[in-house]
Amino acid sequence: MAEYILEVRHLKKNFISGKKSFTAVEDVSFFLKQGECLGIVGESGSGKSTVAKMITHLTELTGGEIFLLGKNITQVKGKELRETYREIQMVFQTPGESFDPRCTLGDGIGESLRNMGISKKETRKRVENLLIKYGLSADYADRYPHQVSGGECQRAAIARALAVEPKILICDEATSALDVTVQKQIMELLMKLKKEKNLAFIFICHDLALVQMFCDRVIVMHDGHVEEEGTPEEIIERPKTEYTERLIESVL
Numbered sequence: 001m002a003e004y005i006l007e008v009r010h011l012k013k014n015f016i017s018g019k020k021s022f023t024a025v026e027d028v029s030f031f032l033k034q035g036e037c038l039g040i041v042g043e044s045g046s047g048k049s050t051v052a053k054m055i056t057h058l059t060e061l062t063g064g065e066i067f068l069l070g071k072n073i074t075q076v077k078g079k080e081l082r083e084t085y086r087e088i089q090m091v092f093q094t095p096g097e098s099f100d101p102r103c104t105l106g107d108g109i110g111e112s113l114r115n116m117g118i119s120k121k122e123t124r125k126r127v128e129n130l131l132i133k134y135g136l137s138a139d140y141a142d143r144y145p146h147q148v149s150g151g152e153c154q155r156a157a158i159a160r161a162l163a164v165e166p167k168i169l170i171c172d173e174a175t176s177a178l179d180v181t182v183q184k185q186i187m188e189l190l191m192k193l194k195k196e197k198n199l200a201f202i203f204i205c206h207d208l209a210l211v212q213m214f215c216d217r218v219i220v221m222h223d224g225h226v227e228e229e230g231t232p233e234e235i236i237e238r239p240k241t242e243y244t245e246r247l248i249e250s251v252l
C-alpha cells in the first residue's frame with residue numbers, strides 16, 4: 001500500500017499570453033496522507049488555485065508529476081483519466097460553478113453516476129439520498145442552480161463531489177462566498193465528512209481561523225512556490241519567514 005494517497009512533485013505552470021510567459025507555479029511538491037487535511041494558504045495570486053486545477057486536470061501541467069496511491073497519473077488519458085479523476089473531486093468558491101445553469105441540481109449531481117452506467121431510476125434514488133444526507137430535501141433535485149441559495153447550492157455541490165465516493169476532496173475557498181452563519185454550517189458538514197468518511201482534504205482558504213480548526217498540516221504559498229510548511233500551530237505561532245508573518249498579521 002502506498003504511503004501517500006496523493007503526492008505532487010515539482011509542479012510547474014507557465015501561462016502564455018501573446019509573446020509573454022508568466023510562471024504562476026514553480027517547483028511545488030507536497031504529499032497528502034489518507035484521512036489527512038492539508039491547508040494551502042497564501043496571498044491572492046500566489047498560485048493556490050492553479051495547483052488545485054493542475055491536480056484535477058482542469059489546467060495542463062507545464063512540468064512535474066502527480067501520483068495517486070503511488071501510481072503516476074500525470075499522463076493518463078481517455079477512460080483511465082475519467083476513472084482516475086473520480087477519485088479526486090473539487091468544490092469551488094462560487095457554488096454555481098459546479099453546475100450547468102441550464103440543468104437541474106439533480107442532473108448535475110447524477111451526471112457522473114449516469115456516466116458510470118447506473119440506470120436513470122437508480123441515479124435518481126441515489127441523488128435524492130445524497131441531497132437528504134447533505135442537509136437538503138429530495139425535491140431540490142428538480143430545482144435549477146438559480147432557484148437555491150448560495151449555501152444550499154454549496155451543499156448540492158458537495159453532494160455532487162461525493163456522489164462518486166472520491167478519496168480526495170479539494171475545497172477551493174469553498175466557504176468564502178457565503179455569509180458567516182452559512183459558512184459555519186458548511187464547515188460543520190466538512191468536519192463531519194472528515195470524521196465519518198476518512199476522506200483526505202486539500203483545503204484552500206484565506207481564513208486562518210478555519211485552517212487552524214480544520215487542517216492537520218499547512219503549506220504557505222508565495223509567488224508560485226512553497227514558502228514554508230508545518231502544523232497550523234507552527235505556522236501561526238512560530239512563522240519562519242517574514243512573508244508568513246505578514247500574511248498572518250494581515251488576516252488575524
Ligand SMILES: Nc1ncnc2c1ncn2[C@@H]1O[C@H](COP(=O)(O)OP(=O)(O)OP(=O)(O)O)[C@@H](O)[C@H]1O
Pocket residue numbers: 015016017024042043044045046047048049050051
Ligand atoms: N488562465 C490563466 N491565464 C493566465 N494567468 C492566469 C490564469 N489563471 C491564473 N493566472 C495567474 O496565475 C497567478 C496565480 O493565480 P491563482 O488563481 O492560482 O492564485 P490564487 O493564489 O488562487 O489567488 P486567489 O487567492 O486570489 O484565488 C495569478 O497571477 C493569476 O493572474
